[in-house]
Amino acid sequence: MVGKPIGVVSCDRLSNTIAPLRRYMDIKTSAQFEDLYRALLLPRLIEEKMLRLIRQGRLSKWFSGYGQEAIAVGCAYALEDADYLLPMHRNLGVWTTRGLPLEKLFCQLMGKQGGYTKGRDRTFHFGLPEKNIVGMISHLAAMLPVADGLGLAAQLSGEKRVALAFVGEGASREGDFHEALNLASVWKLPVIFVVENNGYGLSTPTRNALPVENLVDAGAGYGMNAVMVDGNDVLEVIKEVSKARKYAIDGNGPTLLEMKTFRMRGHEEASGTKYVPEELMEMWATKDPVARYEKKVAKHVSAALRKSIRTELSERIEKVADWALLQSEVTSTTEIELADVFAPQPVTDAPKFANGNTRDLTNGSAGNPVNGKETTPEKEVRFIDAISEGLRFAMRQEPKTILLGQDIAEYGGVFKVTQDFVEEFGKERVRNTPIIESGAIGATLGLALAGYRPVIEMQYFDFITCGFNQIVNNLATTHYRWGSPVNVTIRAPFGGGIGAGPFHSQSMEAWFCHTPGLKVVIPSSPQDAHDLLIASINDPNPVLFLEHKKMYRSIKGPLSEAYSHTPLGSASLVREGDSLTIVTYGMGVHWAVSEAAFWAEKGVKIEIVDLKTIVPWDRDAVLASVRKTNRVIVLQEGPKTAGFGAEISAQIAESVFEHLEAPPIRLGGLDMPIPFSKQIEDEVYSAHSRLRSAIESVLAY
């Protein structure tokens, strides 16, 4: 790679930017050594400036990478611009080496107007798609599975690019570390995992957290290439990352690089280093990466030149910092903030029809016995078949639709939703994952950021808890924090009534409704399941799509032979009435329909609103119905306390109180784990067993 054009870090006084660097696998000429010197020195000098600002009380918080610059700079330097970088809290050198305008970077670091996250997230928690940098969340190790997804995207598209993710040795004990390394190795993904072993995880020394002396020894356990690197030698970092990159793009899979270094400052500036023995600090001070590099390349970059570079960069930093400090604090409005929680939905999801049919739903929703008006032929299908068909449609519609899940390929999934999919779409697009919910969900984020639209199947909804962090903190927050849409659909068979006990029966949708940035869909009819699944996959936001497993084979209904866009967030009036409204979703719709038939014989007309999507939910439809009937039961299958029904009920009370002739009643499962015994589940736990008496009391009020 010698002979690539030379790039120089320069102060471009016109554009006020530091020019992006060029990268070399092999640095030989004096100009190249000078170029790298500038790259290494820049984050050091910015750090020093930030530390001065903290001492002056002009900056609130700072996570220092002082003494560790060779790692961030070396990694970014060794990669191509197309490669993905996933930096952590001590990796300022990633940003500077990728050539960000210092003005904007400083605004971000100081929380000023004009920063990358518009004041929505702190210091280094932001991604920059145009620079192929993916932003971290606070949760340690959570970005490692995301790197897998980016690597998978590169592998699927045949692009020669890698994803490099950083993690501290402390965070390497998190499950995401193990899940990510495992997945990358099994799928031979072009990913480089860089462990920055800096001696401490907050106050805990490495020896108290790791059962092995060297993390590279763990590489064998993942069947992975693993190399120990002197993390304070920028040339060695560049050499090893370059080798790992070549190894990855040649199709050999991931590499684990353990980079030994030391944290020379407190965990964050305010916390100090009292617990670190003096001798350690002194010993590592002798290995300072900037001083070492200066010594090593003295004959290429003279003392005089180094001095002038230092002066030039320092002056530039002072100037930018002074300017940034004068920028205004971030301000915004409710409208602006709420508008960015979700990526805007396209006006239509413009389906490319698999069979050329179209269907007009403007007069109502399909599968809706009251106001549906079908214009194309229908067939009678089971709930599960409608889901399979919807999924198949989405797969045909867009080749970037990728399915992931446990046992979903040849086996067809435990419920057989993806039976025969491998035959039609191939194993690249229908992928069995290891048993790693968090690792696999994290990987879907990477795929989505790279332009794919992954659909992941949870084997059972209950196991989604093992991937909770990725969903609520990573998928759901990304668009709001730094603007990248996250088109991921998580399918999950949920619900009880099948005698499956506490861990295969849960309806815990409420956990996810409390998570801004995530949509939650719960269809009750085959047609809705089909159409809403396609709409979910077309939606540029993370969507949790819950499929009631008891309904898979017990519920049948018409399915139109064509697809028409059904927007997320609109409810159906399943049955019209005037005495009482039941607002519900999922299995509750079927309970309500059979109960309404019973009351109809007594002349009581019950109206049923099927929400279909609970985030966002159709408030207008609910309130309109309650205004009409003046009595309401909100019915859910999951436990009553803090269930989603509580939200609906509260909003009814807040908004149409004066229309109510009885208090809004919430009906849900008992607040207890779901019992294995069918008798206890059906007759004690289930809300269904209490529906009739609830209706009686609301009518009698």
Ligand SMILES: Cc1ncc(C[n+]2csc(CCOP(=O)(O)OP(=O)(O)O)c2C)c(N)n1
């Ligand atoms: C999941 C999670 N647990 C705890 C924390 C709080 N925390 C932030 S940094 C840190 C220490 C991290 O140590 P290490 O991974 O070695 O990285 P270093 O800070 O040393 O670079 C801790 C415990 C967190 N951010 N995320």
